[in-house]
Amino acid sequence: MAKNYKLPESEQSGTIVFNLDPLIIKHHYEIDYIHSYAQDTPFFRGLSEGKLLSTYCPNCGYKYGTPRAHCMHCGKPTEWFELPKEGYVHTYTTCYYGSEEFLKETPFHLILVEWPGVDTFFLGRLIGVEPGEIKIGMKVRAKFKRLSQFKPTDVYFVPAE
Structure with missing residues (x-):
């Protein structure tokens, strides 16, 4: 008597096909990613301590709003x-679409922050303001x-009082 060998199938996990030629399907993929901030470690450690750290060149004196190793x-x-x-706000934009992380916050405001000298x-989010309230130089x-x-x-930014 022949045995019926068959893998179990679940109808709950079908494949979603977006296109047939070329074949494009949706496939969920999840992974834990371990990485190092390397030379940027002081910046991220500073954020956890309520500090905004960046770098400057001791040779030519150039100061960066966003850190660089060289x-x-x-x-x-x-x-x-x-x-x-x-x-101060150097310039800004209001984003009405965002990645999955920011989707719940749309619309949100991104600003380039400038400091004298x-x-x-530095690119950051500005919260607590409506689109018409943001001004360059704020x-x-x-x-x-x-x-x-x-x-x-x-780190995020709010209007200074």
């Missing part, structure tokens, strides 16, 4: 310094999440 002008290694908590800007203050996730989104 100067983009002379190539020398940079050193760390603490940015002020208050800066710092040569580049004074803003850095705030930090109480429970750090060691992500760039641990």
